[in-house]
Amino acid sequence: MQEQFDQTGTDNLRAAKVMEATSLNDRFSIGRIAHGPELSAALEQQQLQKFFSELAFLYRDIYAKEPWNEYLVCAKSDCRGKTGLPETASVSDEDRKVASSPDGSMCPSCNSPMELFYDQQRLVENLNSLFRQKVFASLLIADEKKLSGFSLGWETSVREGYRDKVVAGTGDQAAPAMSYPEYLEEFRRILGSDFDEESTVFNSAEWAVSSEARSSKASLPLIHAIYALAQEKIPKTFGRDIPVIGHTLVGSKALGIFRKIGFTPGAKRKGSDEVRVYSTLPALIKGTQHSL
Numbered sequence: 001m002q003e004q005f006d007q008t009g010t011d012n013l014r015a016a017k018v019m020e021a022t023s024l025n026d027r028f029s030i031g032r033i034a035h036g037p038e039l040s041a042a043l044e045q046q047q048l049q050k051f052f053s054e055l056a057f058l059y060r061d062i063y064a065k066e067p068w069n070e071y072l073v074c075a076k077s078d079c080r081g082k083t084g085l086p087e088t089a090s091v092s093d094e095d096r097k098v099a100s101s102p103d104g105s106m107c108p109s110c111n112s113p114m115e116l117f118y119d120q121q122r123l124v125e126n127l128n129s130l131f132r133q134k135v136f137a138s139l140l141i142a143d144e145k146k147l148s149g150f151s152l153g154w155e156t157s158v159r160e161g162y163r164d165k166v167v168a169g170t171g172d173q174a175a176p177a178m179s180y181p182e183y184l185e186e187f188r189r190i191l192g193s194d195f196d197e198e199s200t201v202f203n204s205a206e207w208a209v210s211s212e213a214r215s216s217k218a219s220l221p222l223i224h225a226i227y228a229l230a231q232e233k234i235p236k237t238f239g240r241d242i243p244v245i246g247h248t249l250v251g252s253k254a255l256g257i258f259r260k261i262g263f264t265p266g267a268k269r270k271g272s273d274e275v276r277v278y279s280t281l282p283a284l285i286k287g288t289q290h291s292l
């Protein structure tokens with residue numbers, strides 16, 4: 001019985017046999033998860049709840065800080081100002097403070113109440129439903145147990161990429177930073193005009209490493225693993241390379257790294273801090289391997 005309480009999220013994954021893990025060095029290993037019958041069965045039987053709970057905490061902890069600052073968001077629809085946490089804070093401690101004094105969280109711009117940017121329970125549910133779709137994940141695991149980073153992505157199409165990366169990407173802003181024709185023009189300018197709107201695309205949705213695991217030569221192998229997995233599993237149409245779309249913030253460290261590994265940024269749009277980045281799976285596999 002005790003064993004059940006001591007189970008970590010990565011033990012969940014190993015018990016359900018949905019993850020392959022390989023050792024990177026003395027400290028880290030990299031896990032890979034792809035959609036398929038084993039993953040569907042484990043989700044059906046709710047075997048991954050501890051994993052989703054740890055993943056949601058890690059997700060919130062990373063995106064609550066610089067450069068994203070997604071900890072609290074103003075509830076007022078025409079404000080939606082965000083406040084972040086300092087690098088040394090932890091979301092679980094901060095959640096306790098917010099719960100004990102909800103009135104203390106007022107928006108610095110308009111003094112309206114703030115709410116959690118990502119509610120823990122809702123995020124667990126969203127991750128659960130994401131993993132029911134065509135998801136690919138790579139995980140950074142420290143000391144064989146501790147979830148310390150992740151990369152998530154899924155198959156989409158050029159057309160759906162607009163919803164995934166532009167409409168959802170700009171999130172709380174009332175109007176997307178670019179129209180669908182502008183997005184199509186940008187996609188074709190960077191990746192070539194022989195893709196149609198139904199062409200398969202890999203949406204490189206998340207790439208995140210915990211503060212303690214930063215700059216430890218683990219982040220590129222982590223993202224390499226998801227691209228290699230996607231390249232292995234997604235069938236090519238008419239022999240063409242699979243395009244990849246990601247997005248990040250203008251001026252961020254991630255944007256510098258994205259360029260280094262082979263992404264081309266799109267144009268910066270007025271009123272938006274986010275920028276779309278485009279590449280192909282083979283180019284990114286090469287770019288991330290280069291520095292191993």
Ligand SMILES: CC(C)(COP(=O)(O)OP(=O)(O)OC[C@H]1O[C@@H](n2cnc3c(N)ncnc32)[C@H](O)[C@@H]1OP(=O)(O)O)[C@@H](O)C(=O)NCCC(=O)NCCS
Pocket residue numbers: 062066067205206207208209210213214215216217218219220247248252253254255256257260291
């Ligand atoms: C983006 C993120 C995963 C990168 O992980 P990291 O541990 O900080 O990255 P590293 O310091 O290991 O840098 C990776 C490589 O890029 C290089 N690099 C670092 N900063 C760079 C920059 N500004 N420009 C170009 N290359 C850079 C490093 O030298 C390193 O190469 P090496 O391993 O060959 O030495 C991490 O910073 C993070 O989780 N950020 C918050 C979430 C986020 O913004 N994710 C991306 C968008 S979804």
